[in-house]
Amino acid sequence: MEHTPYVINAKNIDYCPLMAPTKPVTRKFIAYNSVKVEVYSNSSVSQFQFNINIKSISFNITGPAGTKGFCDITIPLSILWGGFTLYMDDVQLEEGVNYTKTCNDVQCIFHITYAHSKHRLEIFGTQVIRNFQAWLQRCCLLRLRVYLQ
Template identity: 30%
Template sequence: MYCPFDKWEITLNWTGIPLFYLLTLAGVKEEGASVNFKGRDGYTSNIRMAEVLKPTAILALKGNGTDLSEMTGREGGFRVAFPCKDGYNWATDIVEINVINEVLTKSDQDREGCALPSIHPPLRVFNLTLGKRELEIRAFTNVSVNGFSFDRGQKQFHFNITVPAGTTGFTELIMPQNLLEEPYSVFMGEEPVEFIEVNVANLTFIHLSYPEVSPTHTLGRTLTVTVEGQSGDAHLARPVSAGIIGISVLILTILLLRREPELLVRLLERLKTLGKASLLCHGRSSRNPDVRSIQGND
């Protein structure tokens, strides 16, 4: 973490939650153009939506394994972390996240020479060729995903998932908006299931949760998931409206750490099954940033 004003820097291994996951659960509206992060001290910073949706953008909860709410000084307090962005863009001790329908920042350019880190669990990428277009569907998940197939004629794609025994699984699909004709339906096997759908920044996010598999099923459970565009069975589509949604402003009050600690407990319980991400930032000079990796952290 680096501050360009007084040449201050520290090295922390940050563990956190991808912001695109939080915004999907909140049901962010398509009109969202930028995101405002407000700290307890009243400081705010604004980031364009496209930057917030990058898988490497996280809400950091821990530093070097210690809860950030228990740390003091500049490194203390839950914060948002954007690799390759200067430190003054990172509000700390976050109490509120606002999605705004206008661009409130002039530039979100990456620092020169800075490469975005990898993440864990890694995104699964499935490539599609439609005419002359090369497209991809990405999956952020804590289960095994394989057997992907795309049927343009039937306006649907399929993949197989294996949920490990004794766990609750999830998959967050990220794909180009309007890849299939809406509304969507999602099936597990032959059964239609509920899902959360968000369309923003020319992307569609579909969040799926899988039932917990009993530990007695030592090999876990394998299911075929089908995502289908509009068809004769379009009435089966069951997107779920989620979160606190406003017409012009979405206010997602996430952390009131000292006043309402039970709110944090509920948030973390809700996100227990999410694959956590740990952001490792090494010290650097002002001209040679060295952000190396995001790694899993149990």
């Protein structure tokens, strides 16, 4: 809440206006087949992407300037794992300083805090689920090549 009154009109003044979302929202994004990445945040989340080729998850986070934002990202280790590197607006984040990471046998959760505005968050892993479609296509082409010879 902000303590600066907000004038709605001449007869209505809000003496404790809300300056940012008060209730965080959980969003689930399908990253691969039915595997979902969960983002719990008080920011607006948009343009979610999971890129197998560069082993990354990325999305935009936006909120009112002058307020604080946070984001908890839960990534299943079945799609992205290994050493992780995080970037916000193309600047590498440092674990223990800019974010915390908690992992178990199933998932990793990243907790990030920041000053609100518009940001691009990118998470890179060193290992990624195989692109079975591409693998299947290569196998089929190989079988076809062997068959035609």
